[in-house]
Amino acid sequence: xxxxxxxxxxxxxxxxxxxxxxxxxxxxxxxxxxxxxxxxxxxxxxxxxxxxxxxxxxxxxxxxxxxxxxxxxxxxxxxxxxxxxxxxxxxxxxxxxxxxxxxxxxxxxxxxxxxxxxxxxxxxxxxxxxxxxxxxxxxxxxxxxxxxxxxxxxxxxxxxxxxxxxxxxxxxxxxxxxxxxxxxx
Numbered sequence: 001x002x003x004x005x006x007x008x009x010x011x012x013x014x015x016x017x018x019x020x021x022x023x024x025x026x027x028x029x030x031x032x033x034x035x036x037x038x039x040x041x042x043x044x045x046x047x048x049x050x051x052x053x054x055x056x057x058x059x060x061x062x063x064x065x066x067x068x069x070x071x072x073x074x075x076x077x078x079x080x081x082x083x084x085x086x087x088x089x090x091x092x093x094x095x096x097x098x099x100x101x102x103x104x105x106x107x108x109x110x111x112x113x114x115x116x117x118x119x120x121x122x123x124x125x126x127x128x129x130x131x132x133x134x135x136x137x138x139x140x141x142x143x144x145x146x147x148x149x150x151x152x153x154x155x156x157x158x159x160x161x162x163x164x165x166x167x168x169x170x171x172x173x174x175x176x177x178x179x180x181x182x183x184x185x
Contacts, residue, residue: 002080009057016075022063024119030056032112032121032168035175037105039164045103052108055087059109068092095149097156100163111160114153121172124153 004012013023033056037049062071073089076082087106094110097103115127122130128150135142161167 001083004054004058004081004084006054006057009054012058013061016061018061018063021118022060025116026057026060028116028119028121029059029109029112030054031175032056032115032172033105033108035171036111036160036164036168037108039166039171040100040103040108043164045101047103047108048105049108051083051087052105052112055084055105055109056112058084059088059091059113061088095152097152100159111153111156115157115168121168121175123169124150124157128153 010023013026018026030053033052034049037047037052040047041049058072058076060068060072062068062075065071069089069092073085076088077085087109090106091110091113094106097107097110115121115124117127117130128146131146132143132150135146157168164171
C-alpha cells in the first residue's frame with residue numbers, strides 16, 4: 001500500500017489548486033480524525049490514525065468540482081493511493097457508521113467532516129445548524145432527511161465519547177493548545 005506523508009498531502013493540495021479556505025477545513029477534519037483515532041487506538045480499536053489524518057487532509061482536495069469526492073478519489077487511485085481513494089470516494093454519502101469497536105478510518109474522516117465548519121471544530125450542534133440553514137435556502141425538501149442524520153450522528157458521538165472516556169469538545173479543546181505546532185507544514 002502506497003503511503004503519503006503529511007507534507008506530501010499539503011503539496012498535493014497546493015499542486016491541485018485547492019483553495020486556502022478548503023485547506024483550512026481539511027486541516028480541521030484531519031485533526032479530529034487523528035485525535036479521535038489515537039484515543040480509539042488507545043482503547044484497542046484497530047484504526048490507523050495516520051491514515052485517517054492524511055485522508056482528512058485530502059478529503060475535499062477537489063472541492064471546486066461537482067462530484068468532488070469522485071474526482072479526488074479517481075485522481076488518487078490513478079496514482080496508486082487506493083486506500084485513501086476508497087475513504088474519500090464515500091465521504092459525502094457515508095451514513096452508516098460502524099460500531100465503535102469496529103470503527104474504520106472512513107468513520108473517523110466522516111466524523112471529522114460532520115463536526116467542523118471551515119477550519120474550525122465546532123461540534124455536532126453548530127455543524128448541523130449550519131447544514132440545515134444552508135438546506136433551508138437551497139433544498140428545503142432535504143431538511144427532514146438531514147435531521148434524521150443529525151440524530152444518528154449524535155447517537156454515534158454519545159457512544160464514542162462513552163467508549164473513549166472524553167467528550168469530543170474536551171478532546172478538541174486539548175488539541176487547540178497544540179494544533180499550531182502539530183499541523184505546521
